[in-house]
Amino acid sequence: MLLELSILFLAVLGLIFVYRLKGYHTQTISFNDETAVSDDEMQITKISSEKHKDFFGTLVIRNVSPKKKGGELLEVKPVVVGEKSFINNNNMQYLVSTGWVSFESFSFFQCQNLIEVKIEGSGKGVIGKNAFHRCMNLQKAHIEGMSEINNLAFSRCGSLLQVILKNIGKIECSFQSCPSLAELCILGGVSHIKSNAFSRYGLFHKIDHLPPIQVIISGEDNKFNRKWLDNDKCEIFEL
Numbered sequence: 001m002l003l004e005l006s007i008l009f010l011a012v013l014g015l016i017f018v019y020r021l022k023g024y025h026t027q028t029i030s031f032n033d034e035t036a037v038s039d040d041e042m043q044i045t046k047i048s049s050e051k052h053k054d055f056f057g058t059l060v061i062r063n064v065s066p067k068k069k070g071g072e073l074l075e076v077k078p079v080v081v082g083e084k085s086f087i088n089n090n091n092m093q094y095l096v097s098t099g100w101v102s103f104e105s106f107s108f109f110q111c112q113n114l115i116e117v118k119i120e121g122s123g124k125g126v127i128g129k130n131a132f133h134r135c136m137n138l139q140k141a142h143i144e145g146m147s148e149i150n151n152l153a154f155s156r157c158g159s160l161l162q163v164i165l166k167n168i169g170k171i172e173c174s175f176q177s178c179p180s181l182a183e184l185c186i187l188g189g190v191s192h193i194k195s196n197a198f199s200r201y202g203l204f205h206k207i208d209h210l211p212p213i214q215v216i217i218s219g220e221d222n223k224f225n226r227k228w229l230d231n232d233k234c235e236i237f238e239l
Contacts, residue, residue, distance in 0.1 A: 027060070028060040029060070055089060056092060058095075063098065063099030077100075079099070081103045083104040088111070088112075091113065094114070094115060096119075100125055102128070103127045103131040109132070109133050110133070110135065117143075119142070121145035133154070141162075152176065153174040157175075167188065167189035167190070170191065171190070173199075174194075175198045176196065176199050184213055186222060188220050189222070190222050195225075196228070213234050215234050
């Protein structure tokens with residue numbers, strides 16, 4: 001009986017190890033809503049490098065609406081992912097962020113195994129300089145509801161294939177030197193895009209004969225200047 005229990009215990013440990021190794025673990029960092037706390041959630045106001053630099057798997061950041069108090073909504077406060085919070089983290093694979101969240105400079109710099117980023121903001125957050133710079137295996141960035149995406153925020157992401165944008169105030173030179181970029185979807189509410197924001201021929205990539213980027217434009221209230229699209233490096237589809 002003892003031998004059987006020992007074998008069962010070792011099998012469970014093995015499953016836990018595989019579960020962690022494959023990145024199936026999900027940690028949720030939740031703000032404002034006191035009812036949204038479980039064993040794997042925490043109430044904090046700023047994410048700092050000291051607590052989270054070794055995080056692995058899928059990270060979910062939720063700045064959820066605060067509870068009603070006396071019939072009125074409490075004020076939603078901004079949440080900040082601090083500078084260099086996850087720098088050089090090679091264990092994280094997915095990032096999902098919702099609500100008023102900002103990302104300071106170098107917050108996810110060189111997260112080499114980060115595959116996908118999905119940010120659904122409130123319209124007030126900012127993605128700082130070099131926030132996701134050199135995330136070499138990042139393949140998809142879906143970004144909605146941010147006031148600014150700053151310089152080099154996603155630059156030198158060599159595997160980035162698809163970028164989806166919606167309700168963005170200002171995009172600077174944010175996606176330079178991403179030579180694999182094949183599809184750019186602009187889904188409405190994008191106000192300003194700097195002319196070289198998506199240049200695949202930046203300082204570190206002098207690659208000739210790249211196929212054109214497929215630019216899909218749909219939705220309303222797109223106010224950005226389209227002159228930068230008028231070249232042989234973009235193929236435009238308007239829906």
